[in-house]
Amino acid sequence: MADASFDEIRQYVQDRTRLSFSGHKLSLFQKKLQQRVEELSLSGLSAYKDILLASPSEESALLDSITTNETCFFRNPRQFDYLRTHILPRLEEERGNASFRRLAQGELSGNLNDMRLRILSAGCSTGEEPYTVAMTVLEGLRYPRAWDIQIVAGDLSECCLEIARRGFYETARLKGIPNKLLTKYMDNSADGATFKEEVRRLTRFMRLNLNDVMRGDSFPDTSSTEPFDIVFCRNVMIYFSSSCQQQLVDSLYSIIAPGGYLFTGDAEPLHLFSHDFTPVREAGCLIYRKTGSNAHGQTV
Numbered sequence: 358m359a360d361a362s363f364d365e366i367r368q369y370v371q372d373r374t375r376l377s378f379s380g381h382k383l384s385l386f387q388k389k390l391q392q393r394v395e396e397l398s399l400s401g402l403s404a405y406k407d408i409l410l411a412s413p414s415e416e417s418a419l420l421d422s423i424t425t426n427e428t429c430f431f432r433n434p435r436q437f438d439y440l441r442t443h444i445l446p447r448l449e450e451e452r453g454n455a456s457f458r459r460l461a462q463g464e465l466s467g468n469l470n471d472m473r474l475r476i477l478s479a480g481c482s483t484g485e486e487p488y489t490v491a492m493t494v495l496e497g498l499r500y501p502r503a504w505d506i507q508i509v510a511g512d513l514s515e516c517c518l519e520i521a522r523r524g525f526y527e528t529a530r531l532k533g534i535p536n537k538l539l540t541k542y543m544d545n546s547a548d549g550a551t552f553k554e555e556v557r558r559l560t561r562f563m564r565l566n567l568n569d570v571m572r573g574d575s576f577p578d579t580s581s582t583e584p585f586d587i588v589f590c591r592n593v594m595i596y597f598s599s600s601c602q603q604q605l606v607d608s609l610y611s612i613i614a615p616g617g618y619l620f621t622g623d624a625e626p627l628h629l630f631s632h633d634f635t636p637v638r639e640a641g642c643l644i645y646r647k648t649g650s651n652a653h654g655q656t657v
């Protein structure tokens with residue numbers, strides 16, 4: 358299949374997504390292309406290339422077929438333990454104190470931003486990660502109702518986002534969720550369970566191409582341009598080339614608020630890159646903090 362059309366398609370997809378196709382990934386990509394050619398009953402890759410370039414829906418279908426969407430609830434549980442037991446209580450204390458201080462200084466309502474918690478799940482796949490974050494936040498904050506919690510979850514794959522938005526998961530996929538949380542946050546049915554409104558209303562799913570974020574395009578979350586307090590970007594970077602990974606680390610740094618945190622996947626330690634994050638060593642897992650002076654003048 359080593360023809361000019363194949364190279365052009367590969368280059369086009371790489372330019373659009375930054376996904377890297379080396380080694381066995383290249384042959385998988387070839388197979389997927391061949392499948393699309395057959396499914397669409399086309400004469401070959403040249404005809405497929407014309408359709409791909411002209412049709413956003415074909416681009417979407419191809420991206421759905423080539424992305425690796427493996428995920429599960431409470432993947433890397435240590436990260437969620439640390440979020441619940443350390444990060445959320447710390448944020449609650451810092452923000453709560455800032456609010457009280459403003460009130461004491463005579464600002465009647467304090468500052469609403471003090472109690473806004475913005476979390477991004479970048480490369481959220483079918484939603485297990487952002488829903489795990491939502492349950493953890495509800496468990497970890499002492500006063501969740503006092504917060505404006507925004508969990509923004511984005512992925513390249515429309516198919517994945519559709520599943521995530523539905524919020525329904527078959528029984529076999531629920532196994533990472535502790536029973537206590539399952540009964541508290543989900544409605545059971547014969548073949549699975551659906552997240553309750555209390556959890557769903559915290560999450561907003563949207564199409565996100567990290568390539569656009571790396572290019573510095575405005576973030577697709579139109580509801581706010583505020584930076585994120587916490588970003589989960591796990592098991593996504595590994596699919597990019599190393600120069601793109603460095604760019605992604607830089608881009609993530611720029612969208613995280615001072616004092617905010619970055620969670621990466623087990624195979625994505627940041628020491629291979631140049632960056633200004635501080636590793637949170639005591640967590641015993643891959644969590645990084647953007648240190649500096651936060652919006653409340655506290656050094657974090």
Ligand SMILES: C[S@@+](CC[C@H](N)C(=O)[O-])C[C@H]1O[C@@H](n2cnc3c(N)ncnc32)[C@H](O)[C@@H]1O
Binds near residue numbers: 376424428512566622
């Ligand atoms: C292996 S899954 C990881 C899911 C989840 N973060 C986790 O750790 O369980 C990787 C996800 O990244 C998404 N992805 C790949 N390239 C992307 C890009 N350029 N922009 C946004 N999402 C992307 C894929 O569609 C896939 O759903």
